[in-house]
Amino acid sequence: MSARIRMVMWLFMLILSLSxxxxxxxxxxxxxxxxxxxxxxxxxxxxxxxxxxxxxxxxDVTNKDGSVTTWxxxxxxxxxxxxxxxxxxxxxxxxxxxxxxxxxxxxRPAATWEYAVRAKDKKRFEPREGFKVK
Amino acid sequence: MTRVTKTLLAAALLxxxxxxxxxxxxxxxxxxxxxxxxxxxxxxxxxxDLYRALEQTAGxxxxxxxxxxxxxxxxxxxxxxxxxxxxxxxxxxxPTAKLTPEYQGRMIKRIELATQGVEWDPISACAxxxxxxxxxxxFLREFIVTPNQTWLINEMVNDIRRVYTDxxxxxxxxxxxxxxxGDSIGFWDGSRLVIHTNQLQAGxxxxxxxxxxxxxETVEIWEKTTDALLEVDVWVYDPPALVEPWYTRQSYSRxxxxxxxxxxxxxxxxxxxNNTVFKTQDGATQFQDLTFTGQDDTKGAAK
Numbered sequence: 001m002s003a004r005i006r007m008v009m010w011l012f013m014l015i016l017s018l019s020x021x022x023x024x025x026x027x028x029x030x031x032x033x034x035x036x037x038x039x040x041x042x043x044x045x046x047x048x049x050x051x052x053x054x055x056x057x058x059x060d061v062t063n064k065d066g067s068v069t070t071w072x073x074x075x076x077x078x079x080x081x082x083x084x085x086x087x088x089x090x091x092x093x094x095x096x097x098x099x100x101x102x103x104x105x106x107x108r109p110a111a112t113w114e115y116a117v118r119a120k121d122k123k124r125f126e127p128r129e130g131f132k133v134k
Numbered sequence: 135m136t137r138v139t140k141t142l143l144a145a146a147l148l149x150x151x152x153x154x155x156x157x158x159x160x161x162x163x164x165x166x167x168x169x170x171x172x173x174x175x176x177x178x179x180x181x182x183d184l185y186r187a188l189e190q191t192a193g194x195x196x197x198x199x200x201x202x203x204x205x206x207x208x209x210x211x212x213x214x215x216x217x218x219x220x221x222x223x224x225x226x227x228x229p230t231a232k233l234t235p236e237y238q239g240r241m242i243k244r245i246e247l248a249t250q251g252v253e254w255d256p257i258s259a260c261a262x263x264x265x266x267x268x269x270x271x272x273f274l275r276e277f278i279v280t281p282n283q284t285w286l287i288n289e290m291v292n293d294i295r296r297v298y299t300d301x302x303x304x305x306x307x308x309x310x311x312x313x314x315x316g317d318s319i320g321f322w323d324g325s326r327l328v329i330h331t332n333q334l335q336a337g338x339x340x341x342x343x344x345x346x347x348x349x350x351e352t353v354e355i356w357e358k359t360t361d362a363l364l365e366v367d368v369w370v371y372d373p374p375a376l377v378e379p380w381y382t383r384q385s386y387s388r389x390x391x392x393x394x395x396x397x398x399x400x401x402x403x404x405x406x407x408n409n410t411v412f413k414t415q416d417g418a419t420q421f422q423d424l425t426f427t428g429q430d431d432t433k434g435a436a437k
Contacts, residue, residue: 028255028257028258028409028411028419029248029253029254029255029258029341029418029419031248031251031252031253031418031419032411032418032419032420032421035251046426049406049408051405051406051409052401052402052403052405052406053290053401053403053409054406054408054409056406056408056426058426070426070427071426072408072424072426072427074408077273077401078399079273079274079289079396079397079398079399080273082395082396083389083396104421105251106420107429108421108424108427108429109426109427109429110421110424110426110427131211131272133211133212133213133214133387133389134389134390
């Protein structure tokens with residue numbers, strides 16, 4: 001095996017070893033979101049779109065200057081959310097929560113929904129729990 | 135010994151070897167089993183050859199009757215493998231398929247680009263995954279067995295594979311055209327369902343996995359191995375892309391559902407505008423127009 005081929009193979013394996021585990025971002029690729037960087041915001045539920053292939057939790061977040069930005073947090077579809085114990089009624093309009101996700105790379109106010117904590121009872125909701133085989 | 139006699143002896147030997155390989159694989163550890171089943175694929179040049187050998191081994195197979203049906207009821211999901219085609223692929227290593235140089239190059243390129251954040255999935259515009267990718271999707275599944283057909287259902291885009299077990303053959307070659315899930319015929323060998331699928335169309339096995347071509351065909355052996363587990367031996371034949379059949383062992387677990395809350399609903403892939411994506415000029419995926427922000431007019435949108 002030539003030194004050049006060995007170098008190419010080594011580089012390929014290095015890239016593979018550095019790549020993150022493929023996320024279960026169903027339907028479309030999730031590469032528009034940051035891979036590791038996360039953002040945690042507090043806000044009030046504006047709307048819970050419980051839809052296929054992805055659901056969206058829209059949250060109104062009050063900024064330091066008093067303005068309000070609506071953020072969208074993308075999660076799995078209804079059956080996976082149901083398996084994670086997340087139902088439409090858990091996030092009625094006006095529900096206060098803290099939510100953590102990986103934000104979009106282009107700066108738009110959207111992120112993956114990694115986990116949310118409801119203010120009234122501190123209950124944690126993690127959509128990808130729905131992929132666990134139980 | 136005449137040529138006919140030799141041919142018959144060779145065919146008989148192949149059937150015996152096939153039966154021995156299949157039977158002995160039942161009691162082996164997973165690695166030994168995988169090696170043996172991979173060898174079984176190599177013994178047969180085409181998916182049709184393997185299917186016919188399995189059919190001969192089973193004495194032609196049997197037809198089910200309503201009073202003797204296997205119980206595959208319940209709601210299942212893929213037991214392991216995430217969304218890689220081969221569940222045995224270790225993290226940080228490439229897919230286990232033995233590919234032709236062209237398709238190896240394509241796969242490496244796909245993985246490299248995805249690592250850089252450039253990835254486009256062909257199902258992003260709501261097309262079904264197609265088979266054999268169908269085996270990998272991580273959602274809810276149901277398996278409906280009847281005497282003349284078995285339906286293999288994945289909830290994503292209401293995707294049903296119909297397997298005809300009434301003795302019919304495939305569509306005549308002159309009338310075939312590429313289909314997402316192809317044309318599947320099968321027979322029962324005891325409690326095992328053996329399936330041959332052809333007439334498929336090109337696709338990808340999964341993200342960061344290889345491509346397959348219109349020539350792809352599969353042979354599958356489905357069996358309920360425990361009360362809550364269906365396991366499947368899968369051989370993929372695709373000469374333009376694979377230098378040898380790609381054998382994998384897939385599995386589907388029946389989910390606990392004590393309160394009967396699991397239900398498979400109609401899946402409308404395009405019901406929410408916020409899920410609409412487009413392919414950028416460099417081949418990446420981007421949201422088209424998120425309804426909750428006005429920034430789409432200036433950032434990221436295709437307009």
